[in-house]
Amino acid sequence: MSEVPKSMSCAEFQAQLPDLIGSGESVGEHPHVKECDLCRELLEQLEAIAHAARQLFPEVEPPDELWEHIKSAIKEDEGGKDQPST
């Protein structure tokens, strides 16, 4: 993590937050987060939301008849290829 001035304000930190989160580094280790309860709480909440969102979308089975539709579409597609081009 790059060196940051200790006097970094919340506004400055939050302006950098999109980059920090996207950097792959642990934002929780950022000096500002360590000394600022508000920004630490914000970060925890954003992480909690992302985590909760991932649980919202389990994988589901498509309806059985979908394969029949796909087969028909493929058949039609292949039939179209056989048609002489005009």
Place this chain on the structure above:
Amino acid sequence: MKGPDEEVSGTEPVELAVGQSAAAKSVSVRESAATGVPAELLERAQAGDHRAFAEIYSLHKRRIYSLCLRMLGNAAEAEDLTQEAFLQLHRKIGTFRGESAFSTWLHRLAINVVLMRLRKKGLQLISLDEAMEPTTEERPGRSFGTDDLSLTGAIDRLALQRAIDDLPAGYRLIFMLHDIEGYEHNEIADMLRCSIGNSKSQLHKARLKLRDALRVHSRGEGR
């Protein structure tokens, strides 16, 4: 992608190539075997064996349908897009060269189908200017003062689902691609033809909007 065996080259083209040379059909046996799709099965499908293609459908239908459902939020459209994705796969499977895992390649193909549909619907996938220039209400300072926030404990799933559904389309798309589908910002930037900074910025705004929506919800609950 963040999952195992899911490395995507940042230079992989967004639009999958069509009509490549016969050389493109030579599949790396080792790579395809490592993806959970037996190389022999893949080769048969590439050679036009319908039974092999049906097996590939069985192996991947859940993942692709779920992806379409998440991205569109509508079962009928998800079925339609799953069908389109597998039709595209049938047309293009011969161009798979094993440069990435087959499942990654197929996932990306399906994402492209979804994006094409969203564009067709006239959806602005990303707002370049807005994303780079925060509006007054989106300046960082608005995140201050979390004293009225009660997001502690379990997040209300229904409220979160509603908040995600209510996100502006561009924000929702990036949130889904990054936080749910696991794509990195460079991949999203590639898919949506925007800058990496833009992708990061929009994701952050999406998360802040979700947080705000949950705050409103929890304040309402507390009354």
